Amino acid sequence: DAGVIQSPRHxxxxxxxxxxxxxxxISGHNSLFWYRQTMMRGLELLIYFNNNVPIDDSGMPEDRxxxxxxxxxxxxxxxxxxxPRDSAVYFCASSLNLYNEQFFGPGTRLTVL
Amino acid sequence: xxxxTQLDSQVPVFEEAPVELxxxxxxxxxxxxxxxxxxxxxxxxxxxxxxxxxxxxxSINGFEAEFNKSQTSFHLRKPSVHISDxxxxxCAVTEAGSSNTGKLIFGQGTTLQVKP
Numbered sequence: 001d002a003g004v005i006q007s008p009r010h011x012x013x014x015x016x017x018x019x020x021x022x023x024x025x026i027s028g029h030n031s032l033f034w035y036r037q038t039m040m041r042g043l044e045l046l047i048y049f050n051n052n053v054p055i056d057d058s059g060m061p062e063d064r065x066x067x068x069x070x071x072x073x074x075x076x077x078x079x080x081x082x083x084p085r086d087s088a089v090y091f092c093a094s095s096l097n098l099y100n101e102q103f104f105g106p107g108t109r110l111t112v113l
Numbered sequence: 114x115x116x117x118t119q120l121d122s123q124v125p126v127f128e129e130a131p132v133e134l135x136x137x138x139x140x141x142x143x144x145x146x147x148x149x150x151x152x153x154x155x156x157x158x159x160x161x162x163x164x165x166x167x168x169x170x171x172s173i174n175g176f177e178a179e180f181n182k183s184q185t186s187f188h189l190r191k192p193s194v195h196i197s198d199x200x201x202x203x204c205a206v207t208e209a210g211s212s213n214t215g216k217l218i219f220g221q222g223t224t225l226q227v228k229p
Binding site for chain 1: 149154155156157158159162203213214215216217218219220221222
């Protein structure tokens, strides 16, 4: 099993640019979570999906952030426009369902200049 | 709403010494508790979890944690650490039973630094 796959692993962009982070959950998993990790705020849950439907997006910081899950094997987190304070490591995690262990991907380290 | 407090941001310890990483939680309902470990430049991995039953839970690599409801704690312990245990450790909580939404609340993390 390949585990949760995230791309890119590193992203450096300039303020104002659009950034798209991608996640492929483990096959057969029905729940997907997006987290952001920073030194200041620790690990924050941004949004999560169950059966491709967003369940709770209360952690999404601003309207600049959006997430989609068009099918069971793919999700995106988009930031438009990006700002330097968005610099963080973004993790995607998946689980069999909402109540099972979450398996984390390796993360995408985003730097916004 | 739940919250998690990890009392120590960094814990330095010598190899083969015992260690305890502290975790306290706050919740008005019953909870499930978890410890995750994050090695450098990697994602989080589940170390152990308490869902129900025995309050003492163990991991395959020698860590254990004890759920203490009266003290609202879930401290992580290991009797003898190795260099390879150097990592960041996160305590997490979620509501138990029918109230469970799947939403994990994480603590701020504790960096365990094992010195030779």
